[in-house]
Amino acid sequence: MNIIGANCLNEMQKLFAKKSTKLLLTSAVLIPVLTKLIVNNLFLTDWMALPSENINFTLLDLFINLFIPLFIFVSATDLFTGEGERGTLLQVRPVSRMELFLSKVTAISTFSLIILILEGLTVVASSAVFDKSFDLAAISSSLGAFAVSWFPLIVLTAFAVMLALIVNSSVLAITCMIVLYLIMMFIPYALPSSLYLVPSSYLDWYMQWLSDVSLRWILQTVTYLCSSFALFFSAGYYMFNRKEA
Template sequence: MNTIQANSYNELQKLLAKKVTKLFLFVAVALPVLTKLLVNKLFIIDWMALPAENINLTLLDLFVSLLLPLFIFIAATDLFTGEGERGTLFQVRPISRIELFLSKLLSIGGLVLVQLLLVWLFMLISSALFDKTFDFVAIASSLGAYLVSWVPLMVIVALAVLIALVINSSVLAISGMIVLYLAMVFIPYMVPNILYMLPTAYLDWYMHWLGDVSFRWIIQTVTYLCSAVVLFLSAGYYMFNRKEA
């Protein structure tokens, strides 16, 4: 466990050293503040009519459905496909492949969680400063929505890692991830029956927790998400373990 923790920190440092990671972190901080400034200090009529909570959830939806999946695709491509191309995928120091695989996965998932918390924190701060009707009671529910959103995003992480290990070209890997993601988003419009068979259908999972939640629904969705993560990670590790050092 100590090895995984230490190597996860190492993989995290690799990602943090990338300019694109710093850009995503900056957007997670700046976008909530800029949005609140525009809504509350400038006369934007269409937005002014919306309750503050709706604006907050709209921003969460933007990150969960667009920005964070894009970050996941870039990070997975860099840590797996990119290092495979550079010949640095397997480290010289003694560490098992399962530990290396899990540490890379945890570093991506950890940064996704950090970005979610940054968006929530700066949304909270900017709401307290600029929203005239800011409700402190909503803090707990808003935090819950952001934390719950991390679960389906981990399915996207597992799928992205699998694709990054199947394709040996960084350009093709990230292109394939984006095309597959867009296909999963738009195909249900043509074939509605397959909607809940796709992991993208659960990216708005937090919305279902804001109303009355049935126990049956919880069991079904948690079972699906956990099964998808296990399936993608098992296939991903199989591909990872087959690669030559």
């Protein structure tokens, strides 16, 4: 575990060194603050009529459906496809391939969690400062929504890593991820029966937790997400393990 932890920290340092990561972390702070500032100080009557909690969930949707998936795609492409192109994917030092693979997946997932936590705390703080109708009771539901949103993002990370290992071109990898993600987002509109068969449909599953949640629904959803993660993770590791040094 010490090896995985140390290597995960190394992978996170790689990601943090990138401008795109720093930009996203900055956006997780600035966007909620600016949104609250604008909504509460300009004449945006339609927005001002909405409860502050609805605006918080709109901000969450923006990140879990757009910014964080884009971060995951870019990070997976860089840590796998990009390093494969540069010949630095498989390390010389005594780290097993499973440890290396797990470290990279964990690093991307951990950064997704950090972004969610940062945005969640900023949303709550900016609500307390700017919202005239701020309600302390809304804090738990807002932070809870941010917390449960991490699980589907882990599944999306495993999916992105698998795609990153299929192709050997960074440009092709990121293009395939974005195109497939858009297809997954829009296919339920064409085929409503496929709504809960694509991983992207669960990115907003926090909405289900805000209502009356049945035990059956919880078991079905968690089983599907765990099964999808296991499938994508296993397929990704299989391809990673077959790569030549």
